[in-house]
Amino acid sequence: MSVITPSRTYKPFQYPWAMQAANRHELIHWHEDELDLQADVNQWQDGTLLPHHKNHITQILRLFTQTDANVAGNYCDYFIPIFKNNEIRCMLLAFAAREGIHQRAYALLNDTLGLPESEFTAFLEYEEMAAKSTFMTDNRADTPHDIALALAKAVVNEGVALFSAFIMLLTYCRFGMMMGMTTVVEWSIRDETEHVDGISNLFREYIRENPEVLTDEFKFLVYQMFRDAVELEDKFIDLAFSQGDAPGLTAAETKEYVRYIANRRLLGIGFKENWMEVQDNPLPWVAEVLGDQMSNFFEKRVTDYSVVPFSGDWGWDTLAPVE
Numbered sequence: 001m002s003v004i005t006p007s008r009t010y011k012p013f014q015y016p017w018a019m020q021a022a023n024r025h026e027l028i029h030w031h032e033d034e035l036d037l038q039a040d041v042n043q044w045q046d047g048t049l050l051p052h053h054k055n056h057i058t059q060i061l062r063l064f065t066q067t068d069a070n071v072a073g074n075y076c077d078y079f080i081p082i083f084k085n086n087e088i089r090c091m092l093l094a095f096a097a098r099e100g101i102h103q104r105a106y107a108l109l110n111d112t113l114g115l116p117e118s119e120f121t122a123f124l125e126y127e128e129m130a131a132k133s134t135f136m137t138d139n140r141a142d143t144p145h146d147i148a149l150a151l152a153k154a155v156v157n158e159g160v161a162l163f164s165a166f167i168m169l170l171t172y173c174r175f176g177m178m179m180g181m182t183t184v185v186e187w188s189i190r191d192e193t194e195h196v197d198g199i200s201n202l203f204r205e206y207i208r209e210n211p212e213v214l215t216d217e218f219k220f221l222v223y224q225m226f227r228d229a230v231e232l233e234d235k236f237i238d239l240a241f242s243q244g245d246a247p248g249l250t251a252a253e254t255k256e257y258v259r260y261i262a263n264r265r266l267l268g269i270g271f272k273e274n275w276m277e278v279q280d281n282p283l284p285w286v287a288e289v290l291g292d293q294m295s296n297f298f299e300k301r302v303t304d305y306s307v308v309p310f311s312g313d314w315g316w317d318t319l320a321p322v323e
Contacts, residue, residue, distance in 0.1 A: 002209055003202065007086035015205065018087040021198040025094045028194070030187050032105040037112045037180040044113050048177060052244035057178070058115065059240045060165050063123040063133065065106040067165070070136040071157055072099035078141050078150050088202065095195045102191070105184050128235040135232055136161060144210045145218060151203040152222045152269060156229045159196040159265040163189070164233045164258050168240060170289060171249040189290060200268040207270075223274060226262050230275075233258045248285075256282040 001014050013019055043049055049057075075096035080089060110119055123129035136157045140146040166185050173182035207214055234255055241251035259275040260282055266273055281287065 003083050003085050003088050003205055006084040010086065013087050014085060015087045017201060018085075018091040018198070021194065021201075022087075022090040022094045025091070025098065025191070025194050025198075028187075028190055029098075030101070032101060032108050035105065035108065035180055035184060037109065040109075040178050040180040041112060041114075043177060050244075053172075053177075053246065055243045056240055056246050057169065057172075057181075058119070059242075060168055061106065061110050061113075061115065062119055062126070063129045063236070064165055065103050065110070065120060066123055066133055067136065067157075067162060068099050068102040068106065070133060071154075071162070072096055072103065073137060074139060074150070074154060074157070075099065078139055078147075079154070082141055082147060083202070091198050091202075095198065098191050098195075102188055105188075109181055109184065126239060128232075128239045132161065132232045132236055135229065144206075144213050148203065148206055148210065148213045148218065149221060149225070151199060151206060153225060154199045155196055155203065155265050155269055156225060156262075158192050158199070159268075160226070160229050160258060160262050161233065162192055163261050164237065164254060166192075167257055167283065167286060168237070168246060168249065168254060170286065171246050173289065174285065175247045177247065186290060196265065196268065200265075203269050219271070222269075222271065223266075226266060226274060230258055230262055249283075253282060257286075 003015065007014070044054065075092055080092050080096065083089060083092060107120070123133060136153075139150040139153060141150060166189050169178075169185050170182055170189075172178040237251050237254050237258070241254075245251070256278055259278045260280075263273040263275055263278060
């Protein structure tokens with residue numbers, strides 16, 4: 001049994017948790033045509049948003065669609081061809097399909113607000129954005145070591161890079177602004193929560209089946225990947241806030257939150273936290289806005305994992321199977 005071995009039959013399931021993830025994901029299906037963005041257009045045009053607020057949103061939207069195109073590309077180019085177990089593939093196919101909806105929904109925001117089509121390529125003109133996009137797609141799949149690193153990066157991409165943009169946009173709904181846009185964000189957070197959970201489980205299964213991957217060098221590379229991602233987010237956040245704060249949110253607060261959420265992602269794949277100075281959620285309003293379901297994810301879900309320390313034998317064979 002292996003996550004990369006083709007399934008001979010539909011049942012019995014070897015990884016029932018993956019099929020459960022696929023089914024759960026379909027229960028939260030949505031489509032961009034369900035969105036109502038007219039009030040957002042009115043606020044964009046009637047002065048509700050100050051010029052620096054519009055710049056803040058525009059900077060994020062310039063890269064927003066492309067980041068999900070990058071994520072979808074990684075599913076199609078790397079993960080779906082590699083992981084041939086049917087349950088795993090059903091999960092990955094569900095995740096990849098939703099990334100297509102995300103792209104169309106984010107593009108709809110640009111189009112509805114009247115932003116020119118040139119904005120879809122504008123991110124290439126900003127080093128902070130172009131570097132982040134390149135980082136997201138810099139993967140290899142030649143060896144088990146490469147595949148495991150690519151899975152870790154998928155957790156970074158969907159669980160850190162996307163979430164920093166989500167939080168910067170989500171703050172507007174706290175002040176009655178851009179409610180259609182923030183609805184897209186809320187639905188996307190719900191999706192990406194499932195994606196991060198599923199990919200974290202897949203990472204753990206893959207390491208369990210390929211324990212030789214878990215070397216000191218590998219651990220260092222994963223940690224460095226997270227550090228590099230946070231550094232890229234810092235630069236992108238500075239660019240987004242270059243003309244002023246968002247309503248109820250500063251660049252410094254966003255950076256602290258990125259470190260907090262990066263710690264949660266590390267715990268989710270069985271690693272220890274890196275940013276020990278950030279132990280508590282610095283933005284409690286996020287959980288309040290998103291409700292109990294997301295509060296459970298941000299604050300409690302990591303306790304579902306059997307996290308093992310770095311000192312001594314990692315003992316991956318002692319980890320309870322994903323259920």
